[in-house]
Amino acid sequence: MTYCKKCGGSVSPEEQYCRTCGNRVAQPKPYSDQKTSNRSKLVAGLLGVLIGSWGIHNFYLGNIGKGILQIFLTSVTFGIAGIWGFIEGILILCDRITVDGKGQPLV
Ligand SMILES: [Zn+2]
Known part of the structure; x- marks a missing residue:
């Protein structure tokens, strides 16, 4: 009341x-149903830029399938496909990717 x-x-x-x-x-x-992710945008972005070719940032964000796909593609292309993870890292740092694997906004 x-x-x-x-x-x-x-x-x-x-x-x-x-x-x-x-x-x-x-x-x-x-109360918003949308919980904020407990994952950091900065951490995810840096992981993507530094070791994104191995999909580490996607494992961090909970995008397990995507991470495995990146490891696979990086392996079969001898690292060329690693640019994908690098670009994703940039996109995360530039606020172009703002949610984690569950769609929750990164902090
Ligand atoms: Zn009144």
Whole structure:
């Protein structure tokens, strides 16, 4: 139960306006379903730039399948495909990739 700031009347949580005086009652912010990732953008980006050819940043972000694919491609192309991980590292650092493998925003 919240209370109207104007008249002091009680307002039930699902109501936005005071029934007594019509004053708009500030609602507490609803908890967002979207949790922030506990993974760091900086760490992920640096992993991508430094050793991204081995998909380490994708393992860090929880993109396991992508990480394995990068290891595989880097192996079969003798490192040429490693540029992919490097570019992803840059994209993470430049805010072009902003979520982890679960779609949660990086911190
Ligand atoms: Zn009121």
